[in-house]
Amino acid sequence: MSYAANGTTPILDAWSGYVAYAQTQLTPWSSRMTILSIATIPVLVVVLNVLSQLLQFRKSSEPPVVFHWFPFIGSAIGYGTDPLNFFNRCRDKYGDVFTFVLFGRRVTVALGSKGNNFILGGKSIVFNAEDAYTHLTTPVFGKDVVYDIPNDLFMEQKKFVKVGLSSENLRAYVGMIEEEVEEYLGSDSAFSAFQSNDANEWGHFDVLKVMSGITILTASRTLQGKEVRAGLDKTFAEIFNDLDGGFTPLNFLFPNLPLASYKKRDIAHKKISDFFSSIVKGRRAETNPDHEYDMIASLMNQKYRDGRQLKDHEIAHIMIALLMAGQHTSSATGSWVLCHLARRPDVCDALYKEQVKNFSNPDGSFRSMTHEELRQLPILDSVIRETLRLHPPIHSVMRHVRDDMPVPATLAAPGKDTTYVIPKGHYVLASPLVSQLDRTIWKDAETWEPLRWSDPEGIAAQANKLYEDVQGEKIDYGFGAVSKGTESPYQPFGAGKHRCIGEQFAYLQLGTIITTFIRHMELKMDKLPEHNYQTLITLPKAPREVYYRRRK
Structure with a gap:
């Protein structure tokens, strides 16, 4: 996310502009109430997102979801800044299989040699590379x-x-x-x-x-x-x-x-x-x-x-x-x-x-x-x-999931009778x-x-x-x-x-x-x-x- 000269982001600038516009259109009392309502919306969204995770609003068959404060953004900052540290922290907490949110995408990770084999050795009709990458590669290639x-x-x-x-x-x-x-x-200026x-x-x-x-x-x-x-x-x-x-x-x-x-x-x-x-x-x-x-x-x-x-x-x-x-x-x-x-x-x-x-x-x-x-x-x-x-x-390495896919119990929870199912529409990552x-x-x-x-x-x-x-x-x-x-x-x-x-x-x-x-x-x-x-x-x-x- 890029920052403006004053240290704010374009999104925050737009939000501030909207609040200023509301002030000019409303009476002082209604203006204060409306601005208060608008200002509480982001806080409310974060609170609801946190509550939904704490209360475990997910199917028991789905892999655990990495805790994140902000919806849509999810774990993008942690993953994008230092993926190795992010994966190791999540592995310690959730095991080798877990899901994180990446700008609206649900990405299910399978770590280790067994995870690599599960995803990279999977059938392309289920774990599909074209769906995952064509929007990136086709405009370039x-x-x-x-x-x-x-x-x-x-x-x-x-x-x-x-x-x-x-x-x-x-x-x-x-x-x-x-x-x-x-x-x-012998000739480049870098080697004078x-x-x-x-x-x-x-x-x-x-x-x-x-x-x-x-x-x-x-x-x-x-x-x-x-x-x-x-x-x-x-x-x-x-x-x-x-x-x-x-x-x-x-x-x-x-x-x-x-x-x-x-x-x-x-x-x-x-x-x-x-x-x-x-x-x-x-x-x-x-x-x-x-x-x-x-x-x-x-x-x-x-x-x-x-x-x-x-x-x-x-x-x-x-x-x-x-x-x-x-x-x-x-x-x-x-x-x-x-x-x-x-x-x-x-x-x-x-x-x-x-x-x-x-x-x-x-x-x-x-x-x-x-x-x-x-x-x-x-x-x-x-x-x-x-x-x-x-x-x-x-x-x-990512793939797009075209059909619901069970995760082998030995990968999801070794020694336990647990089988996760990765839902259609998720991405998987090795x-x-x-x-x-x-x-x-x-x-x-x-x-x-x-x-x-x-x-x-x-x-x-x-x-x-x-x-x-x-x-x-x-x-x-x-x-x-x-x-x-x-x-x-x-x-x-x-x-x-x-x-x-x-x-x-x-x-x-x-x-x-x-x-x-x-x-x-x-x-x-x-x-x-x-x-x-x-x-x-x-x-x-x-x-x-x-x-x-x-x-x-």
């Missing part, structure tokens, strides 16, 4: 893709993208990403001290700003294609920022507000959609196309089960979805990795020595890595996995963040410790095996067989049919960016940033300055 279409078509589109992320393409991407990072570190002749000089940079720039450059060079990479200028950045401005919690909660940011979002979407569509049209007219490694070329060769090809606007909108989703998650995770490395010189040094051991030349320089080699670096792998455990990009920081599962759960992933018998290895389902059943939801992974306490890329298909590319992109940084830089940081939970992706709050010095 565009029509006829992702959550704007039936689930079976979305699964087909995920298969098309997965084809584009072939092993051959991934192999080609490592060198491209390395080149982009090298160029960025990097080029200094004084090897002892420390510079500093805003880690999120730098990682955002690098991730969009590397993604455009690899997935998006030559035309997109060539078009990345200041104008494109401004348009992208306007589109990005439509991907916020405000847009999720209130899809159709008459705000300038909403209008800018719509204008930006059309410009970027037209940009991608023009690339597709141009490629269709080519006689000898040479774009074998990028996603546009792959999508142009795909067909739905009914035999039809993707339309130009479908390809354009899938490319927007890939650009937006990958940009946010990779830049957030990459930022947290660099922050932790800057705070742990021992891990940073071990990561550098891993590079020296495997890739150093006799003259002290480094040779390029291959995709296969990148996947065989245990310290790098542990650093990325531990960062994703502590900072999953998305802390809450939180990978809670299970990944559960102190009953993870030793020193809130401590960043990559070594936990090197213990083959430890909980981290067990959780990862359960997530990857190495020897278990693979399920094909329509885009190729993948592990279900919904029972694992470690779910950095989601689970079930909506598990992110870009995780291999994400590991490749992050791994290449991080190793290139570490090859060139020493890092340090005064204090780890706090979490910014007021964005859809969990980002580090400012100040987030990382200090760096070039290696001798």
Whole structure:
């Protein structure tokens, strides 16, 4: 909620104006009585809301409702400010299953590994993702893709993208990403001290700003294609920022507000959609196309089960979805990795020595890595996995409930003969963040410790095996067989049919960016940033300055 210059809110200003108007229209006696009546309405609403909760005006079969003072607003402030603390407090009081009010929505939460499995492993005809997210994603991504279409078509589109992320393409991407990072570190103004002749000089940079720039450059060079990479200028950045401005919690909660940011979002979407569509049209007219490694070329060769090809606007909108989703998650995770490395010189040094051991030349320089080699670096792998455990990009996953759904008694109230029923019309919420920081599962759960992933018998290895389902059943939801992974306490890329298909590319992109940084830089940081939970992706709050010095 925004505040005016005098410290009030627009809602309070409007209310004060109404009271002033009433004063001019009524006699002194009736004016006083009317103003008193008006002033007591909010108090009365709060009192009735509190009484209804204290007197338990709810069905006994429904999950307990988190106590809240204000109707409609509910627990929005507590949840939006610090979801982890909110969930843990509610868990202590109500158990693993409870309902809270979020701006008029009834959201039923199921926590822990069993809760994740219940919601993320549930049937889409009951727990529906399209109903929960289309009002947020469709204005940004565009029509006829992702959550704007039936689930079976979305699964087909995920298969098309997965084809584009072939092993051959991934192999080609490592060198491209390395080149982009090298160029960025050598030329961007944020790294002027990097080029200094004084090897002892420390510079500093805003880690999120730098990682955002690098991730969009590397993604455009690899997935998006030559035309997109060539078009990345200041104008494109401004348009992208306007589109990005439509991907916020405000847009999720209130899809159709008459705000300038909403209008800018719509204008930006059309410009970027037209940009991608023009690339597709141009490629269709080519006689000898040479774009074998990028996603546009792959999508142009795909067909739905009914035999039809993707339309130009479908390809354009899938490319927007890939650009937006990958940009946010990779830049957030990459930022947290660099922050932790800057705070742990021992891990940073071990990561550098891993590079020296495997890739150093006799003259002290480094040779390029291959995709296969990148996947065989245990310290790098542990650093990325531990960062994703502590900072999953998305802390809450929601679904809309299409039919009344019983909650297993073992989840709702273990050891008791109690079965809750989640009513149709509610939302359900799973939180990978809670299970990944559960102190009953993870030793020193809130401590960043990559070594936990090197213990083959430890909980981290067990959780990862359960997530990857190495020897278990693979399920094909329509885009190729993948592990279900919904029972694992470690779910950095989601689970079930909506598990992110870009995780291999994400590991490749992050791994290449991080190793290139570490090859060139020493890092340090005064204090780890706090979490910014007021964005859809969990980002580090400012100040987030990382200090760096070039290696001798």
